[in-house]
Amino acid sequence: MKHDLGPLEELLEQRLGLSRGSLHLGADLEAVLRERMRARGCSDLGDYRRALDRPEFAREELHVLAGQLTVGETYFFREWQQIEACVEIALPERFAARPDGEPITVLSAGCASGEEVYTLAIALHTAYPGLLPHRIKVVGVDVNPGAIQKAQRARYSEWALRAVPDDMRKRFFVRAGEEVALRKEIARLVAFEVRNLLDDDPAFWRPGAFDAIFCRNVLMYFAPQKMAEVLGRFAGALAPRGFLFLASSESLRAANAAFEAAHSHGIFYYRRSAAPRHPAPGDAPRASRWVASIHEASARVAEVARRVSPPPRRAAPAVPPAPRSSPSTRPPAAAELAAIDRALTLIGGERFTDAMAALAALPQRAASSARVELLRAVILCQQGDLAPAERACQRALDAGDAGDASDSGAAHYVLGLCQEQAGDAAGAAQHYRAAASRDPGFAMPHLRLGLLAKRAGDLATTRDELGRAAALLASERQERLVLFGGGFPRSTLIGLCQAELEARGGRAG
Numbered sequence: 001m002k003h004d005l006g007p008l009e010e011l012l013e014q015r016l017g018l019s020r021g022s023l024h025l026g027a028d029l030e031a032v033l034r035e036r037m038r039a040r041g042c043s044d045l046g047d048y049r050r051a052l053d054r055p056e057f058a059r060e061e062l063h064v065l066a067g068q069l070t071v072g073e074t075y076f077f078r079e080w081q082q083i084e085a086c087v088e089i090a091l092p093e094r095f096a097a098r099p100d101g102e103p104i105t106v107l108s109a110g111c112a113s114g115e116e117v118y119t120l121a122i123a124l125h126t127a128y129p130g131l132l133p134h135r136i137k138v139v140g141v142d143v144n145p146g147a148i149q150k151a152q153r154a155r156y157s158e159w160a161l162r163a164v165p166d167d168m169r170k171r172f173f174v175r176a177g178e179e180v181a182l183r184k185e186i187a188r189l190v191a192f193e194v195r196n197l198l199d200d201d202p203a204f205w206r207p208g209a210f211d212a213i214f215c216r217n218v219l220m221y222f223a224p225q226k227m228a229e230v231l232g233r234f235a236g237a238l239a240p241r242g243f244l245f246l247a248s249s250e251s252l253r254a255a256n257a258a259f260e261a262a263h264s265h266g267i268f269y270y271r272r273s274a275a276p277r278h279p280a281p282g283d284a285p286r287a288s289r290w291v292a293s294i295h296e297a298s299a300r301v302a303e304v305a306r307r308v309s310p311p312p313r314r315a316a317p318a319v320p321p322a323p324r325s326s327p328s329t330r331p332p333a334a335a336e337l338a339a340i341d342r343a344l345t346l347i348g349g350e351r352f353t354d355a356m357a358a359l360a361a362l363p364q365r366a367a368s369s370a371r372v373e374l375l376r377a378v379i380l381c382q383q384g385d386l387a388p389a390e391r392a393c394q395r396a397l398d399a400g401d402a403g404d405a406s407d408s409g410a411a412h413y414v415l416g417l418c419q420e421q422a423g424d425a426a427g428a429a430q431h432y433r434a435a436a437s438r439d440p441g442f443a444m445p446h447l448r449l450g451l452l453a454k455r456a457g458d459l460a461t462t463r464d465e466l467g468r469a470a471a472l473l474a475s476e477r478q479e480r481l482v483l484f485g486g487g488f489p490r491s492t493l494i495g496l497c498q499a500e501l502e503a504r505g506g507r508a509g
């Protein structure tokens with residue numbers, strides 16, 4: 001008979017932050033708890049739960065549990081544009097704000113096995129040679145001691161380096177047998193420690209301790225109250241106007257007292273307001289509103305998962321509807337829909353390896369449908385596997401000949417993203433245009449075309465494309481916002497277009 005895990009789930013939520021849903025994501029929770037119960041000599045799960053009330057037992061045990069229950073997926077150069085924004089925008093500003101030689105400190109909160117911390121070190125060392133570690137400090141903390149040990153060892157599999165450009169790889173890594181080692185002169189520039197973000201430690205979280213905090217792909221696994229608690233801690237410990245970087249699939253509400261959204265380099269980040277209102281302990285309900293949109297992102301994914309097939313439009317659309325599937329299109333089987341549901345949910349949680357496994361479990365016929373190939377392409381592109389992503393797009397296009405034009409528009413869009421990531425702006429623009437012409441209601445290609453034109457200094461096209469993107473975003477399908485909107489709500493994406501338009505003397509249509 002299954003044991004009631006409620007009290008243990010409650011404790012894990014309180015002490016590690018993990019929401020009940022995420023406790024069941026990566027592991028069989030009951031099997032993990034029973035194995036730990038036996039290892040610690042407890043007679044049953046009730047006994048184990050009571051033992052966790054003893055501080056000396058809990059201290060070590062929670063670290064072991066964290067190692068087994070948290071998701072540690074990470075890689076070097078993940079979401080590189082955020083690192084660039086930190087180097088090019090945050091650092092110069094923070095140097096100006098600390099003219100007396102006081103060091104700038106960048107924290108990676110939930111750093112897993114160190115790839116994010118070392119990516120920051122590589123970028124900062126390249127831009128500001130000689131300033132680490134005395135003038136610029138980079139610190140990584142994680143609740144999982146095994147991950148911190150691996151970080152300190154600074155040796156990785158090839159897979160962890162999948163997004164590292166060749167020149168950086170040659171400069172900063174050396175082969176070490178089956179593994180790749182980060183060069184010692186970079187590894188020694190950073191510091192790591194085992195730390196639970198939920199543990200209060202006034203010395204570590206002192207006011208103004210940090211100039212920038214990266215907390216990417218961590219809070220999305222937290223219960224809302226716990227996210228609010230951690231964000232309150234960040235707000236207190238960030239210098240005024242300090243920077244907070246979340247993953248692009250996570251977002252705070254634009255309007256909250258402690259953080260303001262900002263954007264550049266095609267990404268969003270947050271600034272601590274100059275005089276934030278720090279949430280007090282009894283303030284959680286208000287504070288939890290800040291984080292509602294991180295949960296909204298997961299809720300949106302769930303909604304998409306329920307409505308994999310395109311929903312019927314209720315009102316007359318503001319734009320011409322996408323051509324519908326031809327009558328010959330085979331209706332997806334229940335197993336296919338379930339696997340797609342699962343893959344979408346996992347993609348929303350950035351669990352790309354698991355999402356790929358969910359798709360791989362499909363029977364051959366379903367595994368090669370345009371929709372499945374498209375999801376595969378999205379995953380590969382997110383992982384920086386550009387050539388396989390492009391091949392999956394091509395298969396989606398081939399499979400979708402008789403299918404849904406919105407799938408083929410999306411396949412061209414992903415091809416554009418791949419080419420843009422590979423540095424081929426002209427090739428990317430061609431695919432974005434193909435995406436827009438196949439699916440005239442698709443907003444995202446216009447957004448990318450606008451941003452590409454902005455980079456090229458083409459003011460007229462920037463205005464045109466961003467105006468069109470803003471108009472189309474109003475009725476963009478939720479599914480595509482989830483897959484392609486970087487986790488941002490419709491209103492924020494429209495806000496980005498409008499801000500760019502206003503800066504260039506135009507108006508959103």
Ligand SMILES: C[S@@+](CC[C@H](N)C(=O)[O-])C[C@H]1O[C@@H](n2cnc3c(N)ncnc32)[C@H](O)[C@@H]1O
Nearest residue numbers: 016070073074110112142143144196197216217
């Ligand atoms: C998916 S990884 C993210 C790694 C990296 N930030 C990135 O984006 O690539 C999430 C990490 O958060 C850590 N984590 C989860 N709960 C935590 C907590 N309460 N305190 C500190 N770290 C935590 C996990 O151990 C895991 O290593």
